[in-house]
Amino acid sequence: MFKKILVANRSEIAVRVMNACRVLGIPSVAVYSDADENAKHRHYADEAVHIGPPPPRESYLDIDKIIAAAKETGCDAIHPGYGFLAENPLLPRRCAAEGIAFIGPSPEAMNLMGNKVESRIKMTEAGIPLVPGMKSSSKDPAVFRKAADKAGYPVMIKAAAGGGGKGMRIVHKADELDAALEAAQREALNAFNDDTVYLEKYIASPRHIEFQVIADSHGNAVHLFERECSIQRRHQKIIEETPSVALTPELRARMGADAVKVAQAADYVNAGTVEFLFDPDGNYYFLEMNTRIQVEHPITEMVTGIDLVVEQIRVAAGLPLSFTQEQLNQRGHAIECRLYAEDGDNNFMPSTGKILHYSEPSGPGIRVDSGVMQGGQITIDYDPIMAKLIVHAPDRATCINKTIDAIHDYKILGVKTSRDFMVDVLRHPDFVHGNTFTDFIEKHMGDRDSNPAKYRDLAAAVATAAAMSAPGAVSSASSGNGVVDGATPWQTIGPWQIGDSISAKA
Amino acid sequence: MFKKILVANRSEIAVRVMNACRVLGIPSVAVYSDADENAKHRHYADEAVHIGPPPPRESYLDIDKIIAAAKETGCDAIHPGYGFLAENPLLPRRCAAEGIAFIGPSPEAMNLMGNKVESRIKMTEAGIPLVPGMKSSSKDPAVFRKAADKAGYPVMIKAAAGGGGKGMRIVHKADELDAALEAAQREALNAFNDDTVYLEKYIASPRHIEFQVIADSHGNAVHLFERECSIQRRHQKIIEETPSVALTPELRARMGADAVKVAQAADYVNAGTVEFLFDPDGNYYFLEMNTRIQVEHPITEMVTGIDLVVEQIRVAAGLPLSFTQEQLNQRGHAIECRLYAEDGDNNFMPSTGKILHYSEPSGPGIRVDSGVMQGGQITIDYDPIMAKLIVHAPDRATCINKTIDAIHDYKILGVKTSRDFMVDVLRHPDFVHGNTFTDFIEKHMGDRDSNPAKYRDLAAAVATAAAMSAPGAVSSASSGNGVVDGATPWQTIGPWQIGDSISAKA
């Protein structure tokens, strides 16, 4: 097993990986930019190395600096998390040259899957169903126009190096194609340093259903069932759940077997995710394979009981999988809500600022993977994901209610989040009935009215009490001296009297 | 389903039950004595009713006050937790008379199982294996002497109304019997208001293995596998785990079936625990059935994925069990450590005082059920259990290591705990190898040397830093104004620099 692991990432996923290192008894090393001098991932690690200024290209994306940090601290392995260098084959290549283990797939498998065009060809050969579209990329808008006409509008432009909705555009009409192509290329260049995009038919109202897979270097490959990630805005997942209400046991077995086939076709060794589009008629199409640990991996951990990051590290160290396909089963239901620093009431506009108050929910079946702390700054430098709330319950209905309760108990002030938006999604009759398609938000949330005014009078009462209460009882931006607290509301609940003398009255 | 539930208990189990109420969307009502004016359970509930002075007989054991509180707040059900009135048949009888549901078994089943002598007779009839001993109780020491001679020394004296090690004595020689009988009777009277005790053969070096059962009012009864609770001091469990290393699948199935038979023989409807002694030869003997939710129920919840308290409430409301025996399985390993306010380095002497600092561990697979808060007082009025640390991991070895890490992260200052003692148990080669018998502590921990002096210099350095750091950075007993925090150490970790300029040196 590895002696020391460098985590080449930041925020919640860096903390999550370091937690797996702790479980395995392996010291971890953080890297951090100037913007993350006080970030949680830096302080959570056993050691930390400064790697440059805030722009990712000069720090988290700089392979030379990552390798230097690993060598300086004596690390024999690097975990890339997700995003940043996680799907850049240059990192595993460089690791191999430096004699450092890379906790991820081979550069060849990464190359194949990272390029959506090449992977489509390979998967067609392997007999996996695919969405019709371009067989190869092009710089020529005319090629895109032709491919779009052939597949039929609507079509979708996607970054070859893509993920997370970046460099992605739906085009409904031919005269929108050129502008969308240009925007997608620009975004792709910024996000991935590669403006290669391609085009495929856009399936209206599908579900996004993906399968978690993991394969070791001894020829074992298994799937850990599905995650449904249909609740997306701007092609970015915000609520994920497992199991999917849409799958029968037969369909689950068939898609799972296809997911394993995808991994095997790529000679894949690592945890990975095979994404499918699932159309309303029950057909499914291979979309892409993500060759990294996924943002939404915790819901799979909740229902399978497997620690995916621990297993990923074990597999990278050459150990065989510690379970077989037959030993895996799904238990209960799990939902993940992504807490982005964004305004759920205003078109998900990113929000920056200082976290004035932060407290997490807790209790049986509630897990929070977070990368932020009270007093921390949310800056414009990085992806706005702050934390993930993961809730596990015996059944879907209980899980939905428990998730809403947990969102209510999750207090974040100073930076906007889409907590209220997510509660409205979770309460929507179509969500409750499992009518979850990728156009859910567009279709059902467009005319949403957040109306916080219903709390107007109570909020004024709370503000009054806050103003009157003893100094120190209210956290204040000006008191932020780096001493923080992140107590969970119900863990810390203090003196409270009720009864005849004092209670709520309307 | 019930409209509002009164929780007739205090501390961690009251909070646990209220949490189940929240999951079910049912408002909960706390009761509290003068000593618990600022206790966590009081503040956690939606409403709270004061029921008298600290002595239990004038508050938590006073049925009139409990019933009056339920009626005053419009509760249609009462959950008794464990201890206090949980196994007193007068409470369900009174509930029935008042038209309030009791979340527990019928008074008849409780009576039968609450009386260890009667239950032994019934279980003999049902064909359950039993430890040899007295068939009925007596006030006459001569009867005990005769029974002891027949069974052969060592023998054990136990309270008929007993539990938790109170009113229990092992007697090794005939000339110790009278004194032990007297002490057991005195303790039983104090603890249960009933000095009835009985005697049975003492099985040397057994394991304590119990089965969780639950039965509904529709004739369904299942078991949720075993818990091994062999790590005890003064007959009080301190570390529990599941699965037990001692059971084969065949033995597990046989003991589980016998546990279900016990519940059925008693016409039992509720969650309950059937306790067995398991001798080194693989024989097992029925010990008793606890007709309540058990302190150590969370480890069963961790490995089965079932919320036992939610299920208990559902069953009491007349709903059928939401699962069958076939749907249940054990996944991974779970360990519970009981945190008592006691001095692990000094014969487990109870410890009182103010909790000067309190922070809980957190992370995937870590659960804390606690009844205390920073700034809270531990008084002499009640059982010294403060919290339970529950850890879940894929296998036993990982679970042990994760538990030790979590104990390290669990910070409690001001009141003594046996945290260090428990780490020594968890690290002991015999524990690691699964050689867990009820005499483990007596046998292996007797000559234990806690030696905190190894941390002497570091502690002085920390005290120095604490003295120098800004006011407010160190919590102080004198600042206790009821404003508390219970942040978990790794959730709240703040600014920290490492690198060339500053690091640990020896």
Next chain:
Amino acid sequence: MQKHEFVFDGEIIDTSAEKVGEAYRVQVGDKSFDIRPVAPGLFATFVDGRKVIVASARDHDTTYVGIEAAVLELSDPSSDGFGGGAGDQAGEKDKIYAPMPGKIVKLMVAVGDTVAEKQHVVIVEAMKMENPVLAKANGTVKAINFAEGDQVDTDHPIVELELDE
């Protein structure tokens, strides 16, 4: 009995409060609320008969209050007319600000253009995302103060409108 004044959504709210034991009993219009501090920045109260924990924090002239999943921003009336924050908070619908510091990647209107409420007028790149900025009312573009490629903050309007009546 203490009196307080807050501004929410352009309206003044008057409160009066007294301390009852460890809690505060606050009168807002004809409603009475009991609010009890339970931890730094956290208070217990009731919503629809259920006990809830609410959070509060202050920054400059603004008090943030988190109730269930909502966060309300209340300003001190003394600060700056009513609104007290950046332009976007003040309800100035004729000025279009960047919601956060970033780079203007696209200006989609020119001086003299008429725009409709919710029309996208500018795209600002921040946090690796292209964020459309919308007009808050119908009007005509009066001034454009930045060019594509410029860095903008949240205090200076990018586009100014002549609002329709």
Next chain:
Amino acid sequence: MQKHEFVFDGEIIDTSAEKVGEAYRVQVGDKSFDIRPVAPGLFATFVDGRKVIVASARDHDTTYVGIEAAVLELSDPSSDGFGGGAGDQAGEKDKIYAPMPGKIVKLMVAVGDTVAEKQHVVIVEAMKMENPVLAKANGTVKAINFAEGDQVDTDHPIVELELDE
């Protein structure tokens, strides 16, 4: 450079410390420790090369420090000779105190009895449990200050011994 003095287990420990950035570099004998405040009452440092969180809190003249599973009590030397606490803390082995307030249910020795270290001399009931109280050294019972059934606190010795040489 600040100097501090603590008493642990009857011994004086001298420390000298300076602030380095947000942390404190503390010298204890020939060892140097870096201690960084991370939250109220919590500090980060290293044990055996791994980062750990330690806790510290003060009550009167005592500083409690929680490291891994251990809790160490350090006293201020100024307070009360060395020990600074109730009798039991002061290392007075000739006086036997109740470890906590409770009721004496059994006195197991009489004046003139010889007792051995770790011998049970009294049983005090507290928290519904019978707790044996042990002699801390070999000696002879000189005085018994309470009777069975009496309530005792932790400040008055129950039994006093004449210690063996």
